[in-house]
Amino acid sequence: MTHPSSTAAAVRGPGDPTAVLEVDDLHVRFRTDSGLVRAVNGLSYTVGAGETLAILGESGSGKSVSAQAIMGILDMPPAEITTGRIWFEGRNLLDLPAEEQRKVRGPGISMIFQDALSSLNPVYSVGYQIGEMFRAHRGTSKKEARTLAVELMERVRIPAAAERVNDYPHQFSGGMRQRVMIAMAIALDPKILIADEPTTALDVTVQAQVMDLLKDLQRETGMGLVLITHDLGVVNEVADKVAVMYAGKAVETGTIDDVFSRPAHPYTEGLMSSVPQVEAKGGRLRPIVGQPPNLARIPDGCSFHPRCSHRRLGTAARPGAECSIDVPPLRPVLPGREAACHYSEEVLGGRG
């Protein structure tokens, strides 16, 4: 695992020279019958070449929506990107016309999804679907596309690739389907691969195989990996840096080692102490109280304050840092670390 010094979470400032993909102040909301759902509320991050950024969050934290915004696969309407910039290779994708966006994203950024069975087309053979990438973007002939598909299937370690190229998705196991999807995603040597919960539906032994494959492919190609997951273990084992998301915002960023050994945000701290570990039976779990917020009714002030054990309300709070009124900005708390909490220093001290 590499930890280049550039992984220090320099998540601000458009035009970070080392970044391949830079998301800046992204806002996404949905107009629904039950009101305005604010799914992403000012998310910023950068991913460099060969780097793995984990976006950690629970369901409804906006992690998948932010990825879909980058890929341009949000249904608009109901979704709309109100503000924000997505820098890729020096251009803001959101400024480009749709057709132009497609040409940039197609070979440059690709994505794999959680549910491989519903992401693959059941009526086309996997070889046809993998080869489609070459036919659509490079104008390769059908025959040649098939040959390239077999090569890709071998690269993602599908056994007997030449015989299975004409098989259909339902004939593959869950892990193998995920490999087919990975083959499609890396077909055009993308600079960035976004993996949205790639192993959540898989068993642990298969999960380990797929994560190993992703890491190996990343080493070979030097692509940047954005790993969206809720699994702290997976994050710890494969990522270089992490952005913890809550209610559509990054509440903490930094390298894995820093964030996991000394969380600076009460939410991160709560997550860590609510998960049992396989290496020890452990004492009683200390869960975070309450439920994740409804994105149509995000609490005022810090969105985490109703569940927070460090919150300060009323007169107990520092002026300008009342948790139910003042929104905490994502600010540097330690070198290379940022957290969106008025009282991060307390959280850091409490665990040290």
Place this chain on the structure above:
Amino acid sequence: MAAADTNGEVVPTTDAEVEKAGQAPLGTGAHEHAGSTSEPLLQLRGLKKHFPLTQGILFKKTIGHVRAVDGVDLTLGRGETLGLVGESGCGKSTVSKLLVALEKPTDGQILYKGRDVTKMTGRQLKQYRREVQIIFQDPYASLNPRMTVGDIVAEGWAVHADIAPRKGRLKRTQELLDRVGLNPDYVNRYPHQFSGGQRQRIGIARALALQPEVIVCDEPVSALDVSVQAQVVNLLEDLQDDFGLAYLFIAHDLSVVRHISDRVAVMYLGSIVEEGTDLDVYGRPSHPYTQALLSSVPLHEPHLRGQKERILLQGDVPSPANPPSGCRFRTRCWKAQDICATEPPPLIDRGQGHPSACHFAEAREVVPVEQ
């Protein structure tokens, strides 16, 4: 934690365990179970469930069997939590369905308080079904969307009217909701008005309503968010202490199973491959499958990263319709020899301290011990 012999710093864990044992409602349960002479509450003996594979539409012809559960032996004592782990398709959910008499076993016995459940009928079966309850994985599919929460929780009393007199039922329902951490005023709400974690609590209240002795928990926290998962796990632990419940806790998440279980059984392709206390199975796994399973679990602590041995299994789980001869695991096992193809290894202790179904069982530390 018995690992204290190598490491004195695990004291807090020990405290927590001692505390839990002290609160256990019956001294004979849980922790001293292995050495206890008291009769186990529930015993599975050579339990099998084969589903027929048919061909043809009008004239159905059986062309084979899916051996979903193929010879499972398990014991569950009073007030004890037995964890059952395994990957998808290994038959763990079929075991749960057999246990609550939703499926009839093909062969084998389920002994509850010494009586064979498969032979029970009428009043006996009704009583068994009251005492052995189940909580399902999917809190969205397991609650009737057209019934209020109060009706869902109280539904069991329509059959078992003796538990709650008709008059005090509303009050009882509200007490149950309160006990599982829901607002008692919500009795008239419908399931869709609740979040996943709250729905799972409703499912737990429904199980508790019939005052069971055993609750089969079939992946009860798998569908929940991490922060909510811990709340439900803690609730299950509290209820066990209060009511002396025994749990069969089925899950694929090895960390959760270790946390909640007194003993753990590992299942592969329809049979148990290893069984023991959490320290036996997690600290000294002796079956190659358990070792591979444990080595695949990602660890949460940065300083432990890369310290664990990686055992990557080749290939996929074979089809239960056509399992390998001899040892089921031999097709993916790095230790496999000729004997493995001919003789199925029995689940016995071969000197490693706990039963393991491998001819070449050998205890080995896979997961680094927490400092």
